[in-house]
Amino acid sequence: MSVPPPSLPPSSLPPSSLPPSAAQPQPAPALGSGLPADADALLKLAVQSAFDTFARSAMGMMVVDREHRVVWISEGYKQFLPALGFDDVSQFVGRRVEDVVPNTLLAQVIDTGRPILVDLLTNKAGTFLVSRLVLRDAAGQVIGALGLVLLDHPETTMQPLMTKFTRLQAELEAAHRQIAANRRPRHTIASFVGGSPAALEVKRQARRVAMTGSTVLLLGETGTGKELLAQGIHAASARAARPFVGVNIAAVPETLLEAEFFGVAPGAYTGAERKGRDGKFKLADGGTLFLDEIGDMPLALQSKLLRALQEQEIEPLGSNRVERVDVRIVAATSRDLAAMVAEGRFRADLFYRLNVLPIRVPPLRERLADLEALVENLLEDVARRSGLPSRSVSPDALALLARRDWPGNIRELRNVLEQAALMTDDLVLEPRHFGDAAATAAGAAVPPAATTAAAAATGAAPDGAGADGDPLLRPLAEQVAELERAAIARALQASGGNRVAAAKRLRMSRASLYERLARWPELGS
Numbered sequence: 001m002s003v004p005p006p007s008l009p010p011s012s013l014p015p016s017s018l019p020p021s022a023a024q025p026q027p028a029p030a031l032g033s034g035l036p037a038d039a040d041a042l043l044k045l046a047v048q049s050a051f052d053t054f055a056r057s058a059m060g061m062m063v064v065d066r067e068h069r070v071v072w073i074s075e076g077y078k079q080f081l082p083a084l085g086f087d088d089v090s091q092f093v094g095r096r097v098e099d100v101v102p103n104t105l106l107a108q109v110i111d112t113g114r115p116i117l118v119d120l121l122t123n124k125a126g127t128f129l130v131s132r133l134v135l136r137d138a139a140g141q142v143i144g145a146l147g148l149v150l151l152d153h154p155e156t157t158m159q160p161l162m163t164k165f166t167r168l169q170a171e172l173e174a175a176h177r178q179i180a181a182n183r184r185p186r187h188t189i190a191s192f193v194g195g196s197p198a199a200l201e202v203k204r205q206a207r208r209v210a211m212t213g214s215t216v217l218l219l220g221e222t223g224t225g226k227e228l229l230a231q232g233i234h235a236a237s238a239r240a241a242r243p244f245v246g247v248n249i250a251a252v253p254e255t256l257l258e259a260e261f262f263g264v265a266p267g268a269y270t271g272a273e274r275k276g277r278d279g280k281f282k283l284a285d286g287g288t289l290f291l292d293e294i295g296d297m298p299l300a301l302q303s304k305l306l307r308a309l310q311e312q313e314i315e316p317l318g319s320n321r322v323e324r325v326d327v328r329i330v331a332a333t334s335r336d337l338a339a340m341v342a343e344g345r346f347r348a349d350l351f352y353r354l355n356v357l358p359i360r361v362p363p364l365r366e367r368l369a370d371l372e373a374l375v376e377n378l379l380e381d382v383a384r385r386s387g388l389p390s391r392s393v394s395p396d397a398l399a400l401l402a403r404r405d406w407p408g409n410i411r412e413l414r415n416v417l418e419q420a421a422l423m424t425d426d427l428v429l430e431p432r433h434f435g436d437a438a439a440t441a442a443g444a445a446v447p448p449a450a451t452t453a454a455a456a457a458t459g460a461a462p463d464g465a466g467a468d469g470d471p472l473l474r475p476l477a478e479q480v481a482e483l484e485r486a487a488i489a490r491a492l493q494a495s496g497g498n499r500v501a502a503a504k505r506l507r508m509s510r511a512s513l514y515e516r517l518a519r520w521p522e523l524g525s
Contacts, residue, residue: 059128060149063135066142068096068107077149083125097147106132109145118150120165128152189232192225193377194370198362202229209357210236215309217294217354218332220361223411226332227292229361234288239328242287247280250293257301258317262308265319281314281325288328294354295335295346302347309353329354364406364413371402374410375417376509382418391421392514393429400431485520488513492523 060077102123129151135144218226263279340346383390495501
């Protein structure tokens with residue numbers, strides 16, 4: 001027959017250990033409930049005997065009531081008070097246990113009703129082998145907890161367990177550091193490469209919104225660098241030291257989105273983790289949450305997301321408990337959200353809540369003046385990741401790339417450059433290395449911006465330029481090339497022919513300098 005554990009009888013507590021002001025534990029309830037009188041008496045004696053055995057064998061004991069207050073400590077427990085910062089029992093008894101014993105889990109035992117039979121507790125008083133038991137009344141309701149210090153120096157007699165504990169603790173701390181490092185932004189606003197008017201305007205807007213705490217909505221085609229810009233905004237904000245957490249809504253199955261955002265309570269459903277799981281809102285608490293492809297958010301979940309944005313409150317799946325969070329939202333989409341609202345596929349109120357500080361990220365075809373800088377930056381990144389020598393692109397190849405429409409924008413450009421760089425040992429990429437790109441560009445209509453960029457890259461004037469022979473009306477690309485050549489010559493002269501030092505003086509990459517020296521070999525001789 002299962003009988004709920006009784007409360008401790010006052011007689012079982014050593015009188016000398018009880019301060020006059022301490023609340024006494026409740027008397028033992030009637031345990032008979034159908035048992036013979038002798039069995040009932042035997043059970044009472046067993047309870048008292050067990051408590052007396054604990055009191056004699058444990059290094060220290062304490063009783064905590066339902067409100068987490070310490071109501072009694074044993075004589076043995078008094079030895080730990082000085083290390084915990086207390087001179088007298090009266091300073092300790094009557095206070096909440098979590099306020100006087102660092103790292104204690106007695107409050108958790110009371111709140112959950114689950115005992116912790118064996119555990120290691122470490123605080124400023126030392127490391128202890130402890131046990132924590134639940135105290136219940138006759139109706140089975142939790143009325144407090146009993147804490148026992150079983151061993152005050154477990155490292156001397158339980159060396160294997162302590163070694164394992166120390167190793168696991170070190171591994172846990174290393175994992176926490178790694179997770180924290182992974183949640184720091186890898187990019188700044190300066191990582192958004194480009195000096196064209198369109199790129200400069202985007203960076204100006206990003207720096208401006210970074211100083212606020214309002215929601216940011218990044219609009220632009222796929223592959224334009226929206227996530228990079230989101231990380232840059234976070235890095236420039238007051239939340240830079242806190243986590244940056246990103247989630248691609250389109251990449252998460254619809255059935256898992258709610259759990260991904262708001263977390264899961266312990267045992268919420270079959271197969272759920274026993275300790276529950278934090279969602280992205282909780283992980284980003286105090287920092288920034290980046291919602292990529294927000295246009296793919298299912299309608300059924302948009303109302304819950306709206307509440308989280310407005311109230312800064314979340315409710316984990318399977319829980320009735322509301323948790324407060326402090327999260328700054330940066331959302332991004334390649335879709336036309338206004339059109340989706342008109343079609344009923346996106347909530348208007350959520351759109352208005354997101355569209356506080358919109359920034360349009362231009363496609364690559366609208367900033368072809370940045371093409372050369374982007375190519376250099378991407379090729380350096382490819383070389384760093386692959387461990388291969390750095391490549392450069394010839395003027396003819398750059399002109400070829402400028403004639404392409406780039407529907408995949410910078411992501412597509414990187415793919416083309418990486419493929420060309422990995423498929424050849426040549427250090428200078430020529431048009432022949434871009435087979436598919438050449439075919440696409442040859443069959444595409446050349447936009448005016450591409451024609452200008454191609455002319456600048458090759459140094460040739462567009463048809464009809466300078467036809468009257470006036471030297472003041474020479475092609476701009478030709479005049480720019482002369483200025484570049486003169487600047488490089490001066491830098492090489494000032495650095496004694498050291499190309500690395502010359503590149504630093506000119507604030508350009510070595511790959512760009514080598515490409516120009518290949519165009520003007522007399523400078524390098």
